[in-house]
Amino acid sequence: MDLTAIITSLLTLLAGIGVFLIACQMMSSNLEAASSEKLKKLFSKASGSKLMGVGIGALGTAAIQSSGATTVMTIGFVNAGIISLAQAATIIYGANIGTTVTAQIVALGMFGGNSVSTSVIFSAFAGLGAFLSIFAKKSGSKTLGGILAGFGLLFVGLELMSGSMEAFAALDGVKTFLSGIGNPVLLVLLGAVFTAVIQSSSVMTSIALAMVVTGLIGIDQGIFLTMGSNIGSCVVAVIAGVTSGTNAKRTALIHLLFNCTGVVLFMLAAMVLGWFDISYGSLFEKLFPSALQVQLAMFHTFFNTATVAMMLPLTGALVGLVTRMIPERTIQQDAEFSLHYVDEHMLRTPPVAVSQVKREILRMADIAMENVDRALYMAVELDFAGKGAFERDERQLNFINRELVNYVVVLSGRSGLGEKDKAYLSGTYRNIRDLERIGDYAENIVEYATALADSAQQFSDDAKYEISQLKTLLHQLYANALDAYQNESLLSLDQANVFEEEIDDYTKRMEEWHIDRMEKGICTPSVGAQYLELSSNAERIADHLINIAKSIKSL
Secondary structure, eight states: OOHHHHHHHHHHHHHHHHHHHHHHHHHHHHHHHHTTHHHHHHHTTTTHHHHHHHHHHHHHHHHTTTTHHHHHHHEEEEEEEETOOHHHHHHHHHHHTTHHHHHHHHHTTTOTTTTTOOOHHHHHHHHHHHHHHOOOHHHHHHHHHHHHHHHHHHHHHHHHHHHHHHHHHOOOHHHHHHHHHOOHHHHHHHHHHHHHHHHHHHHHHHHHHHHHHHHOHHHHHHOOOOOOOOHHHHHHHHHHHHOOHHHHHHHHHHHHHHHHHHHHHHHHHHHHHHHTTTOHHHHHHHSSTTTTHHHHHHHHHHHHHHHHHHHGGGHHHHHHHHHHHHHOOOOOSSSSSSSSOOOGGGGSHHHHHHHHHHHHHHHHHHHHHHHHHHHHHHHHHHOOOOOOHHHHHHHHHHHHHHOOOHHHHHHOSSSOOHHHHHHHHHHHHHHHHHHHHHHHHHHHHHHHHHHHTTTOOOOOOHHHHHHHHHHHHHHHHHHHHHHHHTOOOOOHHHHHHHHHHHHHHHHHHHEEEHHHHHHHHHSOOHHHHHHHHHHHHHHHHHHHHHHHHHHGGGG
16 A cells, blocks of 8 residues: 555544534534433432432433533533532433443444445435435434434444544555554553544544454453543543532543543453453354454443443442542632523533523522512611611622623533523523623612601601502512423413502502602601602513513523
8 A cells, every 4th residue: 555545544533533522512412402300300310329329320411422512511510519529420420321322323323244234224224214304304314414414424424433443454565563562551542542532432432443343453352442532531521620610620530530430440451361361352253153343332231331330339428529639629719600500511511501590590680589588678677787788689689680690601502502501591681681680670679768867767667567568469470470481380470460550559549648648647758769669660570570570481
């Protein structure tokens, strides 16, 4: 083979890797869009048992075909305090099992012989999916087309990689060189480095499969390369953890230690087996004769599953170890406020990030309503002991308003969102603005309370009672509006509309009651002005609450 042929084979390999990576990304984003609601429900159960965590990690990774996305998302959950380190560990364990599905699919596509190969048949799905994506009118059909196109391109990339391997296999010099790399430690390192560079253990495993099937390397060499890919896959988690909080760093370290422990244990077991002239390759060859690709794919699944089985009972000890290795730093916040439920790592899995945005908005609503309560209390009692907390939460509302809008802008531009998620995000900007305005109206009420205190005046007992009744109505509206928003309950929306109308009627009567007191000389014009302004602001708060409830109509 001349130099031109070698360069052509290298370029073909590079093209195959590129197509394979694009295919993985295409499948991942469209699978996320198709299963967004199920993904949200799945990860909402992350606080269950250890086995539940493993199951969530495995099913989630198998569904979106990306262990990296699952791991990074898990780091985001830990960073936000949504799940514990132990729960994160079990999800990562499961992700390692779920990622073996890709190798099994690739191995299935390598069958064929003299008949039409399964790889060619599966590659044809790229064309079918492309036609469906282009010509289908329904979004669900377009998403299905994207899944099929990604699935087909997976095998187009595999064919390109396999073709380049066959060309290299024809070179005696290349085969002699590769066959000389028999040191298991070196093979593991090569697999880890290559995986770290391309940031995809699926590609590394698929290349190893192609190299084994074409005879470029032996089955045992492929096994050690695959083991190394598990260590290399940790680079995504490490990068994510380094830029996050203490618990996120610990989670990334758990991932690294888990995979390294599995590799070390299997390497030691290989040494012991070697004393009896037994290798992993010979064992799996007996289990799956005449099917090299199945032997390697099944070892990959066995390796990850066995590692999980060994490490699951030791999860508590592993968490304790990483906690000691990365101790809690002295609390030193870089900023006064932060978003609790979302961070940039969750953007790797947009459907789950959407559900976390809703949780952040619900948190913002609680903060806003608490400030409304503080403001009404100050207006009635003229007790300003809580003013410091009020002012802090008002700044916090402004912070969430600014940062969450920016987050939603980025999230809205991500692929992998279903139509319902897109519709939800489009209405999120107004929801955030409504809550920020509720905080502003509460601030106005505090100003009215301050004006009363400065003038040494206060509301009459009747006015205080009316304000307390208004507060009760606001809370009834708030409870139903938030239930409608959180659970998409039309029944709660109807009830919220009833309370909003009651508040409209009640504030009109408050104006009549004020005029009556003015005529009787019970209150002064200046006190009455503050009373009417308070009533008006409360009515506007009700308007913003009902806006949030009504946003579910667009979903």
